[in-house]
Amino acid sequence: MFKKLLLIFVLLVGLNYKNSYGQSKDLKSITNILATQEKAWNNGDLVGFMNGYWQSDSLCFIGKRGLTYGWEATLANYKKSYPDTNAMGKLTFTLLRTEKISNKAYYVIGKWKLTRTNDVLEGHFTLLWKKIKGQWVIVADHSS
Secondary structure (H helix, E strand, O other): OHHHHHHHHHHHHHHHHHHHHHHHHHHHHHHHHHHHHHHHHHOOOHHHHHOOEOOOOOOEEEEOOEEEEOHHHHHHHHHHHOOOHHHHOEEEEEEEEEEEEEOOEEEEEEEEEEEOOOOEEEEEEEEEEEEEOOEEEEEEEEEO
8 A cells, every 4th residue: 555655656746847847948938038038138139129029910018108019010119219229228127926827828927127327217017928839929018
């Protein structure tokens, strides 16, 4: 009887380890993309920053001016609001919460901070990530 219980325990621990490993691999991919976005922004590369977003007309960005749909329209808004590296400043992200919704979806809540020569802007974001064609991308971004 003890051997059967021990075997069940080992199997359950093994399955749990496999599931947590898969989850952490996905989360690591997402955090790597965010780090790449942060680096691109800080290098003045808005297109590189946008590479973390779903390149689709269905991308949804919600900001202080309301809803924007589409990758191109979101990039155009960033270019208008941040026309040069002085306006862009230095960006840092701080993750506050991540939650796996399914094997192909996460949501991430965090803080952003933009340090510029004459001011500091900060706020929060909620990102909906989906795994599309094997790649994690932001499909919805609510930043305030």
